Structure formats: C-alpha cells, structure tokens
Amino acid sequence: MTEGSSFTSAGGHGAVPTTDVPVDEGGFPGSQPLWEVFVRSKRGLSHTHAGSLHAPDAHMALRNARDLYTRRQEGVSIWVVRAADVVASSPDEKDAFFDPAGDKPYRHPTFYEVPAEVKNL
C-alpha cells in the first residue's frame, strides 16, 4: 500500500485504507454456523431481530445471545434460529437474482453451494 492510497476516517476509529483492500475470498472451511437472534426485551412487546452471531449449537447460541444482546437487562426472552433455516420474502426488494416467493435473508455468496439462479434449494 502506498502513500497514494486513500483512507477513510468514516469507520469508527477511522484511519483505515479504502483501496487495495480485499473484501472476500472463496469458501472457508470449518466455520461455526450463523444464527439469527430475536429478543423480546419485556412482556407485552414482541421479539425483534437483534442481529446475528456464530455458535456451534443451539445451547451455545442462546448463551452467546444472552451475553451479547442482553448484557444490560434481565428478564428478556431470546429466540435463536439457524440463519440457514430462515426463509425470506420482501416483495419490495427488486433483485433479478432472487425468487420473490421466498429465499435467504442475506445475499451471501458462500451461503449457497450452487449459483443463486438455481431455485428450490
């Protein structure tokens, strides 16, 4: 990287390069599954999507979710769902590559074993 590269201050603690920085590679073996986390912070409300995390199994996913997304509160209810089990549909989103009848929540190239054009997986 040379003095000519650009940098951004925009990301948090800033001062990181914006050029010549790769963003992804081919598939990576041995990773832990991704889970989506939903939290109901108090009775009377419904569960809302809080984010995601990695964990090897459901028990650890729940524990990790409690540590990460509810650190400051007691009495919350947590749902964790394997991201791979979530089926998504949002008719507003216009994307030529997705089946509007239902698909994965994220545009994740390595989510799919085969190209995204192939349906019914």
Add this chain to the structure above:
Amino acid sequence: MTSETADPALEQEFQARIDADDRIEPRDWMPAGYRKTLIRQIAQHAHSEIIGMQPEGNWITRAPSLRRKAILLAKVQDEAGHGLYLYSAAETLGADRDELLDLLHTGRQKYSTIFNYPTVTWADVAAIGWLVDGAAIMNQVPLTRCSYGPYARAMIRVCKEESFHQRQGFEAMTVLAKGTPAQRKMAQDALDRWWWPSLMMFGPNDDASPNSAQSMAWGIKRFSNDELRQRFVDATVPQAEFLGLTVPDPDLRWDEESGHYRFGEIDWDEFFTVMRGDGPCNRQRLQRRVAAHEEGAWVREAAAAHAAKQARRTQEVAA
C-alpha cells in the same frame, strides 16, 4: 452476485433511496462498489474494535482501584461485543466472519492506526477513553444515519455504549489531573503522546482523500475528514483546559473570526509509517490476535465436533 451490466432502473431506484435518506436493506439490489466499500469499512471497523481490546486490556490486571478494574473490564467486554455486532452487519452483505478474520490475520485488511500505539501508563487508559473514544464518537454518531440499515442499527447500539466509555475516560483523566504531582505528570505525559495520533484518526486531509466523494454520495460517509477533525479539536481543547493540561501543539490558537481552533501541521510521515505496519505496536498487536486465534483452534474444532456428534445421536434416536 450483482451483474456488471446492471439495469439502469435499479441503479436509479437505489440512488433515489439514498437521496431520500431511506435505508438500503440486505436483499436490496446494490452496486458492487457500494457492497464492497461497506464490507471493507464495516470489517475494518470490527477489526479495530477487537484489536483495540489489547491496548486497553493491558491495564485490567493492574488497575489501581477495584472500581477502575470493573469499569475497564466492562469497557473491553463492550469492545468485543461491538466487534461482534459489526461482523454481524458485514455478514448481511455476503461476507463471512472467518474470511474477514483471515484477511485481518494475513494483513490484507487493516484496523485503525490508533491502536498501534502502546499503553505504557495508567493515564494512557484514561487518555484513550477521553480522546480516542471521543474521536470515535465523532465518526460513529453520523454512521447511525448511514444508508445501509444493518450498519446503522449496529452503530446505534455501539453509540449508546460508547458515550459511557468516553465519560469514564474523562472522569479518570480528571482525577489524575487534579491529583498528586506524580499523577498530574502522568496525565500530561499521556496527553503529549496521544494527542496527535488521535487527530490522525480522522484520516488525511480532504484534498488527499479522493474516495470520500463516492462514499458521501452513497450515504456511507456523512462528513469530511477535515470537518470531523475540526469538530474534535473544538470540543476537546476546552476539555484539556478544564483539566489544566497543555495540548502539545505550539501552533494551537483560538481564531475568533472563524469561531474555531486553528492547529498545527500533522506529521503525515508518522501516519503513513504506522499505516504501513511500522508503528510501535503493529507486529505485536497482530501476533497476539493471530496467536489467540490459532491457540483457540482446538476449542472451536471441539465445539463443532460435539455438535456433529449430537446431531448424529439425535438422528439415531429418531430412527
């Protein structure tokens, strides 16, 4: 993934959303450049959080009071959490956390230069809270309105926690600055060493940052490097005066006409040296990070193996 020959209607719709200050969500069509820029920025932001645990965590076991130990433990724990929120946001764009970590470990993705400086005294921890978190907040608050939904939402979470960190840092600095002569000296020394690197956190001057314009057009960057840096100086100099400490800049002066502080030239050689990997702690930070990852591989493998065994057992029982 996204086609190179994109339908101009999709581009227009995308840009219209941005211009209307609407949010782009994971399944929306987006230009390849937008996606790449975001992954890079979010990932490097995440990397900064987890590398940042090292200089601060350096003083947990040596904190001078139990209350400070608890505050520092909570802060470092928050940073790990912020890293996790941010990796999670990056993953909604099609990145994978293991891949992003590998890019960090092999030096191909970076983290903020500020964390390549050593925390050699307790006052450094206070200074980081006051200055570094102060600067980070300047960057992060605008990001809560970033065009990409998951990143903006992660930043809202982060900002709530970060303001606590800055207040604690300033409080710790205040106690030192109003303390014994030895403590005052420690505080001044920390300010002397952390001031300029904190200014460098905002990146090069605007005229040396060509990519900023595109990021602004995409709603990823809201203010220019120089604007944010000026805001930081204007907010922080009065705080230093309150502390009775001297900002290590002989050219620093209040400019009545503009209503801003004018400050001296930043040593961009130092900035590029640290960015290039030759700062005081670059090698040490990365080595520690890689060692934690490698030494923990057997644990992660065990967890995966156990999960696989349990899945097989469940199948056998069901059969």
Add this chain to the structure above:
Amino acid sequence: MSTTAAVDLDVAQYCLRLGDDALVLAQRLSEWSARSPQLEEDVALMNVALDLLGQARNLLTLAGDREGRGRSEDDLAFLRDETDFVNAQIVELDNGDFGQTMARQLLVSAYHLPLWQALASSADEGLAGIAGKAVKEVAYHLDHARSWLVRLGDGTEESHRRAQAGLDAVWPYAAELFETDELLSGLVERGVAADPARLEPQWRATVEAVLAEATLKVPETTWRPSGGRRGQHTEAFGYLLAEMQHLHRSHPGGRW
C-alpha cells in the same frame, strides 16, 4: 473486646475468605481478555470476571464494615500482603489452557452455587443481601463451565486429552474448599456461614454428573494441598499480587 465485636471479626474473616476467592479468580479470568478462542468467549469470560469482581467488592466492603477498622475495599485488595490473603489456592492457579480454565471454573462454580444458596438465609444480613444476586450469577457461571467441559470432553481426541489434563491439574485443590476450622464451625453454629460438610455432597453430585456427560474420568488422588485459608499460597500467588497491587502501592494515598 466484647463478644459482639469478636463475632464481627470472625464474620469479617469469613467475608475475606469469600471475597479473596472471588477477587483472585476474577483476576485470573481477566487474563483471557483478547486471548480467548473466539470473540463470544471474550465476552462470556469477561462477564464471569465482572460478576466475580462485583461479588468481591461487596464482600470486601462488608468485611471492612464488620472488621470496624475503617478499611475500604481498595485498602483490603491492594494493601494486604500475601500472608493476609485467605483465598483457597485453587483460584490462584495459573489459567493453563482453555480446558484447564473451564475445569477449574466447574469445580469452583459447583461449590459457589450451593454456597450462595445457603448464604441466602445467613444470619448476617449483609451476606444474605449479597447472596440474592450472587446465586443467579454463579448458576450462570456453572452452566457456562459445564457447557464447555462437555464440549471439550466429548469433542475431539485432542480436546478430550486437554480437558482431562486440565481437570487432573486442578482437582487436588478442590478439597480445600470444604475444609473446616474453628472459625468456620463457630460461624456455622451461629447460622452465619454455610456448612462445608453440607456443600460437599451437592458439589460432588454436580461435578460427577458433568464429568460423566463430558466422558471425563474423576481424578483419583490422595494429595490434598492446603493452606490458603491460613495465608499460605502457591508460588504463582506472589506474581499475581505484584501485578495487581503495584500501581496502587506506588502512589500511597492516591485517588483514582
């Protein structure tokens, strides 16, 4: 010295034992910061450390109150010398690898849970007050240690080997947690302290169940190191204290 004051000094000493256990273990766990096998574990272990540090602060403050000499939590944490620390040796042992850390955590948390459950009805209001929150926290610590030890013990060959080795290393130190002496018996009689003789069977049942699930062998040893409650520590302790106390001691009277 009146009888009430003598009882208070005994309670103070008991609080120091519990408080030093929590403080030293919190200190050890914080060494995992930015070193854990994955980020989620950095969060989890710092959580446990924070809980224990919070318990330590409450206990040391209470000890100072019951002692009646005006010593604060920081005076007790930073200005006592090694022979005045009365933690059990198990908490001061080096962390070892993640397997050893989880094994030690299992043994300590399986003791903490029945301990704090019993102390919820302590005749000393201060202790009973601390117990309310502590019980929930240590239940969580126990579940964390159990979850990991099962995954490591029943994971890969390497993780099984390491978990067994870690367990073997810390096991002999567990016995000290259930020792009794005159001070403790007196406090048990008064309903202030938890009776170690009652804690031990519950501890054993919990631990043996976890080890069975983890496919780990219960270590057999006749060696029973002891001395922590009398201020006699392992070689590791001096280094731990030096690191913890040095800055505070370098600025006598300093405020932070």
